[in-house]
Amino acid sequence: MMEEIIDFLLRGNDLLWSGTLETLYMVFVSMILGSLVGIPLGVGVVVTEDGNILESKGINFILSTIINITRSIPFIVLLVALIPFTRFIVGTSIGTTASIVPLTVGAIPFIGRIVESAIKEVDGGVIEAAQSMGATPWEIVTKVLLPESLPTLVLGLTITLISLIGYSAIVGAIGGGGLGDIAIRYGYHRYQTDIMIKTIILLVVMVQLIQHFGNLLARKLDRS
Amino acid sequence: MIEIINLKKVYSGSSGDILAFEDINLNIEKGQIFGIIGPSGAGKSSLIRCLNLLEDPTEGQVIVDGIDLTTLPVQKLREERKSMGMIFQRFNLLKSRTVASNVAFPMEIKAKKKSEIKERVKELLKLVGLEDKADNYPSQLSGGQQQRVGIARALANNPKVLLCDESTSALDPETTHSILDLLKKINEELGITILLITHEMEVIKEICTKVAVLDKGRIVEQGDVVQIFSNPQNPTTRKFIERVVNANIPDELLARGIDLDINDGSLVRVSFVGVAASKPIISSLIHQYSLDANILYGNIDKIQGISFGTLIIELTGDKEQVSKGIKYLSSKEGVRVEVLNDGRNN
Ligand SMILES: Nc1ncnc2c1ncn2[C@@H]1O[C@H](COP(=O)(O)OP(=O)(O)OP(=O)(O)O)[C@@H](O)[C@H]1O
Numbered sequence: 001m002m003e004e005i006i007d008f009l010l011r012g013n014d015l016l017w018s019g020t021l022e023t024l025y026m027v028f029v030s031m032i033l034g035s036l037v038g039i040p041l042g043v044g045v046v047v048t049e050d051g052n053i054l055e056s057k058g059i060n061f062i063l064s065t066i067i068n069i070t071r072s073i074p075f076i077v078l079l080v081a082l083i084p085f086t087r088f089i090v091g092t093s094i095g096t097t098a099s100i101v102p103l104t105v106g107a108i109p110f111i112g113r114i115v116e117s118a119i120k121e122v123d124g125g126v127i128e129a130a131q132s133m134g135a136t137p138w139e140i141v142t143k144v145l146l147p148e149s150l151p152t153l154v155l156g157l158t159i160t161l162i163s164l165i166g167y168s169a170i171v172g173a174i175g176g177g178g179l180g181d182i183a184i185r186y187g188y189h190r191y192q193t194d195i196m197i198k199t200i201i202l203l204v205v206m207v208q209l210i211q212h213f214g215n216l217l218a219r220k221l222d223r224s
Numbered sequence: 225m226i227e228i229i230n231l232k233k234v235y236s237g238s239s240g241d242i243l244a245f246e247d248i249n250l251n252i253e254k255g256q257i258f259g260i261i262g263p264s265g266a267g268k269s270s271l272i273r274c275l276n277l278l279e280d281p282t283e284g285q286v287i288v289d290g291i292d293l294t295t296l297p298v299q300k301l302r303e304e305r306k307s308m309g310m311i312f313q314r315f316n317l318l319k320s321r322t323v324a325s326n327v328a329f330p331m332e333i334k335a336k337k338k339s340e341i342k343e344r345v346k347e348l349l350k351l352v353g354l355e356d357k358a359d360n361y362p363s364q365l366s367g368g369q370q371q372r373v374g375i376a377r378a379l380a381n382n383p384k385v386l387l388c389d390e391s392t393s394a395l396d397p398e399t400t401h402s403i404l405d406l407l408k409k410i411n412e413e414l415g416i417t418i419l420l421i422t423h424e425m426e427v428i429k430e431i432c433t434k435v436a437v438l439d440k441g442r443i444v445e446q447g448d449v450v451q452i453f454s455n456p457q458n459p460t461t462r463k464f465i466e467r468v469v470n471a472n473i474p475d476e477l478l479a480r481g482i483d484l485d486i487n488d489g490s491l492v493r494v495s496f497v498g499v500a501a502s503k504p505i506i507s508s509l510i511h512q513y514s515l516d517a518n519i520l521y522g523n524i525d526k527i528q529g530i531s532f533g534t535l536i537i538e539l540t541g542d543k544e545q546v547s548k549g550i551k552y553l554s555s556k557e558g559v560r561v562e563v564l565n566d567g568r569n570n
C-alpha cells in the first residue's frame with residue numbers, strides 16, 4: 001500500500017524524488033548535528049541546577065539563557081539573520097548544504113529543552129542510589145539519566161524531527177532545496193497544482209512515518 | 225565499624241534553618257545489626273543519608289572502618305562509598321535495566337571485568353533467591369522481589385556495611401518478614417555490619433541486636449534490644465514498645481478498663497523478661513497474699529531468643545494485701561508492674 005502510494009507520487013518524476021532525498025538529507029544531518037550540541041546543552045542545564053549532581057549557578061544561568069534566547073527567535077528571522085554566518089561556514093547561503101546551518105542552529109535549543117524535560121523526569125531516588133554506589137557525575141549522566149529517560153527522549157526527538165521537516169520547507173522557500181523549494185517554485189510560481197499536491201502528500205507521508213516509527217521505538221524501549 | 229561523633233545536620237533554607245538532628249554519638253560494632261527507630265520527622269532519613277555523605281553533615285564526624293568520611297575529597301569519598309551498600313524504601317532500581325543488569329551496575333562503576341561481573345551476578349541472584357528473574361525488568365516484579373534485587377545490588381561489591389533506609393516500610397508484613405530474614409542471613413553468613421532505620425518496632429524486635437531511639441533529632445535512649453524492651457526509660461521508647469507488645473490487647477483493656485466488667489479489683493499489667501517468664505510468680509502471689517487473680521490477657525513473645533511476656537490481671541482481695549502483692553511482684557528480677565486501674569478510685 002505504502003509502496004504503491006510512493007510509486008504513484010514519484011514515478012517518472014526525478015524532481016520530486018530528488019526533492020524528497022534533499023529534504024531527508026537536510027533534516028537528518030541537522031538533527032544529528034543539533035543533537036551533538038543540544039543533548040549536552042539539555043543535560044548541562046539539568047545537572048547544574050541547585051541541588052543537582054554538578055550544581056553551578058553560573059553555568060546553569062549561561063546554558064539556560066542560550067536556550068531561552070535562541071528558542072524565542074522565530075525561525076524565519078533566525079534563518080535570515082544567519083545568512084552571513086552560513087556563507088562564512090559553507091561558502092554560500094543557497095542550497096541544501098547551506099540549509100543545514102540554520103536548521104541545526106534552530107534544532108539546538110529545541111533538542112536542549114526536550115532533553116532537559118526528559119531527564120528531569122528521572123526519579124531522584126535512582127540518582128541517589130547511583131551516588132551511594134560511588135558513581136561519578138559522568139557515570140550518572142551516561143548510565144542513569146540518559147538510559148532511564150530514553151523512551152521520553154525518543155518521543156521528544158521525533159517531535160524535533162517533524163518540526164525540522166516544517167523548518168526545512170521554510171528554508172526551501174528561500175532557495176534551500178528540498179520539497180519546500182519545489183512546492184514554491186513549481187506549485188506556486190508556475191501553477192503546477194499536481195506538483196503542489198504531490199509535495200504535500202509526500203510531506204504528510206514523511207511526517208506520519210516518522211511519528212509512527214518514533215512511537216514504535218519509544219514503546220519498545222519503555223520498560224515501566 | 226561505624227563511629228558517629230557529635231553529628232549534627234541543619235538544613236538552611238530561605239524560610240529559615242531546620243534542625244534535622246544534633247549531638248548524635250553512636251558506635252556501631254562490626255557484625256552488629258544496629259537499628260535506629262524514631263517517629264516520623266525525627267531525622268532518621270537525614271541521619272542515614274549523612275552516613276555515606278549523600279547529605280553533608282553540618283558538624284561532626286562519621287568514621288567508617290577507621291576512615292573519617294567527612295574530611296575526604298570527593299574522589300576518595302566515592303571510592304569509600306563502594307564499600308558501603310545501601311538499600312531504600314522505594315527500592316530505586318533502574319527501570320530500563322534488567323534484574324541482572326541492575327545488580328551488575330555497581331560493579332560496572334567499579335570497572336570490573338565482564339566475565340567477573342557475570343559470575344558475581346549469578347551468585348548474588350542465587351543468594352537473594354531470584355535466579356529465575358535475571359532477565360526480567362523491575363516493573364515485572366513484586367515489591368518484595370524488587371527489594372531483593374536492591375539487596376543483591378547493594379552487596380555486589382562486597383561492602384563492609386549495609387545501610388537500610390526504611391527498607392521494609394513499603395512491604396506487607398509477610399514480605400517484610402522474609403526480607404528481614406534475608407538481611408539476618410546476610411549478616412550471619414557474610415559478616416556484614418547492618419545499620420537500619422525504621423519506624424516499626426517489629427523490625428527492631430525481629431533482627432536487631434542494638435537499638436537507638438531517635439526523637440526530635442536527638443538520641444533519647446540506646447542499648448541492647450532485650451534490655452530496652454525489658455526496661456525502657458524514655459516515654460517515646462515505651463510508646464514504641466507498647467505498640468508491639470500490646471499488639472493483641474483489646475482496646476477496652478488499654479483504655480484502662482473503665483467500662484470493664486471488673487469489680488473493685490486493681491488492674492495491673494505485668495511484664496516479664498527472661499527466666500522470670502518461666503517462673504510461677506503469679507501462683508505464689510495468690511498463695512502468699514490470699515488474693516484472687518483474674519487473668520484478662522496474656523501473651524508471650526521471644527526477642528533475640530529471650531522470652532518476653534505480658535499479663536493483664538485483675539487482683540481482688542484485701543486492699544492492703546493487694547498493694548503488698550504488687551510490691552512483691554515488682555521486687556522480682558525481670559518483672560515490671562504497672563497499675564492500670566487502682567480499684568480504690570472506682
Ligand atoms: N532536604 C531537606 N531540606 C529541608 N529540610 C529537610 C530536608 N530533609 C528533611 N528535612 C527536615 O528534617 C527533619 C527530619 O526529616 P527526616 O526526613 O530525616 O525525618 P524521618 O525521621 O526520616 O521521618 P519519616 O519517618 O517521616 O521519613 C524534618 O523536619 C524535615 O522536614
Ligand SMILES: [Mg+2]
Pocket residue numbers: 268269270390
Ligand atoms: Mg524518612
